[in-house]
Amino acid sequence: MARIEHTFPAGVLPEDGSVFGLFDPGQRVTEYDTGPRHSRSWFEYPLRSYRWGFVYLPSTRAQLPLLEAFLTHTRLAALPFWLREPISCTHPQLVVGPLGDGTRTSFVVPCLAAASETVFVSGTRYAASRYTLHAASNLLTDAQANAVGGTTGMEVYGTATLSQVTSPCADGATSFKVDPTGTQANYGVTTTAAGRPTITASKKYTVFGAFRGAGDYVIKGQFYQDATPGADFSDTETGSANEWTMIYATSTAGASDNKLNLTAYRSDSSSNAIAIGCLGVFPGDLTQWFLPSVAPSVIEFASAPADRSRITLAATGKRCSRVRVDRTSVSWRMYSPGSALPESMTMFEEIEV
Amino acid sequence: MPTLTDAQLAALALPDHEAKLAVEIGTTTPLRYCTGLDPVQVGSDWYAPRSIWYDALAITSPSESQTSIVFDDLDNTLRVAWYSERFSAKDVSVYLLVRNVGDADWTTTLSVLWKCRACKYTRDGKFIVDLYGAAGLRPRAGLRVGTRSEFEYAPEPGEAIRFRQVGVTFHGGNSEPPPSGGGHSDPWDQQNPTIDS
Numbered sequence: 001m002a003r004i005e006h007t008f009p010a011g012v013l014p015e016d017g018s019v020f021g022l023f024d025p026g027q028r029v030t031e032y033d034t035g036p037r038h039s040r041s042w043f044e045y046p047l048r049s050y051r052w053g054f055v056y057l058p059s060t061r062a063q064l065p066l067l068e069a070f071l072t073h074t075r076l077a078a079l080p081f082w083l084r085e086p087i088s089c090t091h092p093q094l095v096v097g098p099l100g101d102g103t104r105t106s107f108v109v110p111c112l113a114a115a116s117e118t119v120f121v122s123g124t125r126y127a128a129s130r131y132t133l134h135a136a137s138n139l140l141t142d143a144q145a146n147a148v149g150g151t152t153g154m155e156v157y158g159t160a161t162l163s164q165v166t167s168p169c170a171d172g173a174t175s176f177k178v179d180p181t182g183t184q185a186n187y188g189v190t191t192t193a194a195g196r197p198t199i200t201a202s203k204k205y206t207v208f209g210a211f212r213g214a215g216d217y218v219i220k221g222q223f224y225q226d227a228t229p230g231a232d233f234s235d236t237e238t239g240s241a242n243e244w245t246m247i248y249a250t251s252t253a254g255a256s257d258n259k260l261n262l263t264a265y266r267s268d269s270s271s272n273a274i275a276i277g278c279l280g281v282f283p284g285d286l287t288q289w290f291l292p293s294v295a296p297s298v299i300e301f302a303s304a305p306a307d308r309s310r311i312t313l314a315a316t317g318k319r320c321s322r323v324r325v326d327r328t329s330v331s332w333r334m335y336s337p338g339s340a341l342p343e344s345m346t347m348f349e350e351i352e353v
Numbered sequence: 354m355p356t357l358t359d360a361q362l363a364a365l366a367l368p369d370h371e372a373k374l375a376v377e378i379g380t381t382t383p384l385r386y387c388t389g390l391d392p393v394q395v396g397s398d399w400y401a402p403r404s405i406w407y408d409a410l411a412i413t414s415p416s417e418s419q420t421s422i423v424f425d426d427l428d429n430t431l432r433v434a435w436y437s438e439r440f441s442a443k444d445v446s447v448y449l450l451v452r453n454v455g456d457a458d459w460t461t462t463l464s465v466l467w468k469c470r471a472c473k474y475t476r477d478g479k480f481i482v483d484l485y486g487a488a489g490l491r492p493r494a495g496l497r498v499g500t501r502s503e504f505e506y507a508p509e510p511g512e513a514i515r516f517r518q519v520g521v522t523f524h525g526g527n528s529e530p531p532p533s534g535g536g537h538s539d540p541w542d543q544q545n546p547t548i549d550s
Contacts, residue, residue, distance in 0.1 A: 026389070039369040041454065044391050099392065123457050308392040308399060351390050353402045 002246040002287040004171050004210060004278050005108075006073050007082040007294040007320075009066040012054055012342060014086060019051040023348070045095050045312075048321045048349035050083065054342040056335070062173075064340055067332075069173040077325050080350050084112060084294050085319040092314050097322070097352025100305030105204075106284030107299050107311055108137055110322060114297040114315040122309040131301045132203070133315075134283040138295040139197035140262070145279050145292050147174040153195030154279075157265050158187035168275050170210040170244045171291065175277035180270065188218075188265025189276055196224060196259040197281050204300070206282040208248040208289055209264040211239045212275035216268040219247040221281070224259035236267065244277070250285050296320040323347040357462065364460040370451045373459060374407065375400040376422060378469065378482065379444035384434055386424060393459055395448050419470065419485040422447070426480035435480070440469045445484055 026042025233251035404425035
């Protein structure tokens with residue numbers, strides 16, 4: 001299912017003393033006056049828990065609006081989000097979601113730049129020849145993906161002007177605005193020649209984008225061998241004025257391809273400006289968008305894991321957990337002029353089934 | 354008492370184990386869910402993980418017993434099925450599976466068959482299935498295997514014979530003879546005409 005995954009702003013850092021833990025929500029231990037204790041667990045995996053306080057944020061920094069945008073996008077406890085841990089270490093059991101379905105080959109690994117991995121599918125260890133571990137799930141830069149800090153690496157497609165705007169946004173606090181010159185068809189954004197992400201020949205890739213505005217929209221990928229264009233692939237859908245429409249297309253690179261160009265545009269004729277955000281080039285058949293700078297790793301299997309199979313792995317890296325907060329309000333305080341401190345948040349890992 | 358195999362008894366006797374509850378609602382297309390994060394197979398059927406709450410599930414079987422199982426139904430799967438087909442009076446099978454911590458395979462230790470009495474849906478997405486008449490599929494006197502609702506008068510091994518749910522009392526003036534020992538129903542037993550003698 002195509003989805004925009006929200007990640008807790010990387011610039012809002014946990015303070016010293018923040019708590020990292022494991023919990024087993026179904027654990028029951030008998031506690032009687034006599035006899036041995038017995039335990040019964042109703043969950044298969046211990047899961048991550050967090051209680052984080054946050055460092056001071058000077059009000060001039062960009063983190064506070066990012067934090068507010070994040071809380072708005074995730075609707076607090078209503079939606080799960082991803083939390084990146086600040087310290088890299090070796091994790092003995094990372095639980096991957098969702099379950100295999102017999103057709104999907106790529107899964108998000110809850111770890112940034114995962115390495116030194118040992119992979120298990122339904123408890124059976126998989127040889128390295130049966131999968132590829134990609135360091136990140138989005139090969140673009142933050143600026144290319146969602147106009148974060150500007151639009152470097154992207155350029156206008158068609159006859160229009162391209163700018164960064166702060167609303168509407170599908171994630172974070174920015175997106176691309178494309179304003180056609182008069183009435184135009186086929187206007188949008190595309191990666192610059194220098195900004196095309198590097199890919200591996202003969203591997204599968206997915207291009208992804210979110211569009212806001214009524215009209216017909218196209219997400220298109222085109223493989224390149226250096227500067228020579230190769231095969232292209234695309235998908236078209238009708239967008240809506242009042243919600244984001246996610247479109248993606250998947251294809252396999254040719255034997256000599258080493259670059260991929262992404263183009264996201266409106267194909268029907270209009271004079272209306274459109275918003276585009278959450279662009280991505282993903283390894284494999286992944287359809288979950290992450291901001292590139294916090295995009296976790298991806299495991300791509302040579303053949304799809306069987307229906308209902310659970311993927312786990314041991315790996316080294318910064319853990320990136322899919323969590324929910326435990327309450328429906330979050331606040332921050334003003335201290336001496338110019339400083340704010342987000343109140344602490346308690347979060348629990350949630351595994352997709 | 355339930356008849357358990359050595360493997361089932363051994364699994365239940367583990368001091369520290371993982372447990373999983375699997376529930377099948379016997380609709381036309383059965384709805385099968387289990388607790389925990391991973392799916393589980395019971396027989397040839399797969400049960401999908403879903404948040405489930407339950408209170409006590411009686412494994413002895415007085416016909417008056419009742420309980421509820423609460424499913425998380427934020428995706429509306431159960432509610433949509435409920436709109437298209439009444440759940441009331443459907444069979445609801447409940448399985449308890451256990452395994453030693455670290456083992457891969459689950460052992461089904463108990464299976465209890467209930468009937469659905471009613472369903473409720475709460476505003477916070479809980480789907481509540483009210484159950485009644487628990488009865489395990491287990492040998493009863495007369496060497497039959499069946500449920501309390503199928504063999505209303507048949508005691509389980511070790512259970513007193515009951516008649517109309519009040520033990521063996523036979524009220525004066527009642528023209529019906531008491532049932533034969535062992536749960537067989539005789540041809541004149543009009544209370545249980547579907548069971549051959």
